[in-house]
Amino acid sequence: MFTQSTWLREGVYRDVLDSFNHRPKLKVNLVDNSQSLVPLFTGNLNFISSEVSNYWYLYVRFPKTNILYCWSSLIYSFDISSVCQNIEAVIWEEPGLFVGCEEIDGTLLEEKVKDKGNYFSQALTAPLMTDEFQLPYYEGFNKYNDKFWLGIYRRSELFSVDFLSDICTVCAKTRVAQIYTTPWKSIIIKGIRASDRKLWNGVLNKHRINVRHASNELNWQTEDICDYGLALKHELISHFDRMDLRTFKLCFAIKTNPKSSLFGSIIIKQLFLDADGEWFDVLHTVDFNPNSKNLIHYEHRVSRSGLIDVLTSLCSYYYELQETKSNMSTFDQVDYASTNETSQEVVVIHQCTKCLSLYDPEWGDEVASIEPGIAFSALDDTYCCSICNADKEYFIAVNKKTLEIINA
Numbered sequence: 001m002f003t004q005s006t007w008l009r010e011g012v013y014r015d016v017l018d019s020f021n022h023r024p025k026l027k028v029n030l031v032d033n034s035q036s037l038v039p040l041f042t043g044n045l046n047f048i049s050s051e052v053s054n055y056w057y058l059y060v061r062f063p064k065t066n067i068l069y070c071w072s073s074l075i076y077s078f079d080i081s082s083v084c085q086n087i088e089a090v091i092w093e094e095p096g097l098f099v100g101c102e103e104i105d106g107t108l109l110e111e112k113v114k115d116k117g118n119y120f121s122q123a124l125t126a127p128l129m130t131d132e133f134q135l136p137y138y139e140g141f142n143k144y145n146d147k148f149w150l151g152i153y154r155r156s157e158l159f160s161v162d163f164l165s166d167i168c169t170v171c172a173k174t175r176v177a178q179i180y181t182t183p184w185k186s187i188i189i190k191g192i193r194a195s196d197r198k199l200w201n202g203v204l205n206k207h208r209i210n211v212r213h214a215s216n217e218l219n220w221q222t223e224d225i226c227d228y229g230l231a232l233k234h235e236l237i238s239h240f241d242r243m244d245l246r247t248f249k250l251c252f253a254i255k256t257n258p259k260s261s262l263f264g265s266i267i268i269k270q271l272f273l274d275a276d277g278e279w280f281d282v283l284h285t286v287d288f289n290p291n292s293k294n295l296i297h298y299e300h301r302v303s304r305s306g307l308i309d310v311l312t313s314l315c316s317y318y319y320e321l322q323e324t325k326s327n328m329s330t331f332d333q334v335d336y337a338s339t340n341e342t343s344q345e346v347v348v349i350h351q352c353t354k355c356l357s358l359y360d361p362e363w364g365d366e367v368a369s370i371e372p373g374i375a376f377s378a379l380d381d382t383y384c385c386s387i388c389n390a391d392k393e394y395f396i397a398v399n400k401k402t403l404e405i406i407n408a
Contacts, residue, residue: 007053008032019081028084036134038183039290042263045084050074055122063099066293069106076120086116133290135219135251138186140211147193150200153186153218163207170199184218216240216247221262222254229254239308251290265290278304287405288318324403347400350376354390
């Protein structure tokens with residue numbers, strides 16, 4: 001929508017999409033590496049633009065897993081369709097090797113796909129580099145260059161046909177060629193001239209459209225046409241508003257269908273309804289990065305009435321982590337680096353996400369009768385935090401020197 005890439009334009013997207021002569025069974029993403037409107041790895045076949053014109057990184061997320069495999073070469077734009085078709089053919093020919101497995105050999109998949117055809121490719125000489133994920137503000141009139149773009153969001157996530165018809169009429173009168181939709185169920189119109197704003201204001205006035213909602217209301221995903229998820233979203237947001245809860249940089253998803261591909265930094269997953277009420281799991285991604293598909297359980301089997309307290313606690317935990325990272329970064333620059341200028345080694349230890357206590361194999365865990373020298377991976381699955389009794393799965397890998405989270 002807002003071009004930052006040196007070569008990726010609307011025409012390239014169209015050409016790639018036009019080249020598909022089959023209907024993919026796996027979800028395919030075509031993503032600009034410089035955008036932050038959507039995370040990068042929500043599909044099964046994730047094509048991410050590179051710095052080389054018309055060549056893309058390919059990250060395969062295997063079906064029914066969160067295992068990511070980076071293709072060993074960059075893929076040419078006009079080979080994307082055939083690569084997708086051959087990847088699907090290999091995966092569905094041998095699902096026992098590539099679907100829902102705990103360990104998958106991505107190199108084997110690549111070899112089998114290359115046996116099916118020749119493609120133009122470029123050597124992958126540099127890893128994918130991305131900026132920190134930032135949720136954009138995409139509502140109201142916003143100036144860029146000498147024009148404006150207009151973002152429109154509706155609490156009901158519905159737009160009337162009359163409203164859409166009026167939008168199209170104004171677009172035709174003012175020579176605006178395209179309307180964009182976002183994953184957050186909003187509409188964006190680009191290329192509005194300052195002299196035409198009165199026409200757009202007229203449409204907004206006629207249909208009583210509000211364009212100033214709180215950002216914590218926009219940064220949610222629910223499944224399409226899901227009245228239950230939408231009602232729960234509104235209920236939670238109303239509590240957030242009353243509490244004046246800070247949610248900056250966080251995005252939320254409500255999943256009622258375990259197979260839905262919603263993304264977010266915090267996931268509210270419906271478990272079941274029974275005679276005792278409604279129950280949910282609350283999870284978050286590693287480092288609260290929406291680009292990650294590695295989820296950490298924060299609370300299990302939370303009642304609907306208990307969601308607010310759990311989410312409030314989780315938001316607070318997120319900002320505590322940000323403070324810790326910020327403080328450690330400052331400390332490193334001022335004091336620690338002066339005595340460790342040549343040391344670049346990353347020493348991995350594990351931190352409990354509940355109480356922030358650490359497991360360091362250099363010291364072991366005296367309370368749990370674990371001797372020094374025992375690696376975290378070697379601990380029994382029944383190991384739990386000696387401070388708060390959190391299970392082993394609640395520990396994450398961190399850098400011993402900075403306490404920064406190490407992405408899995």
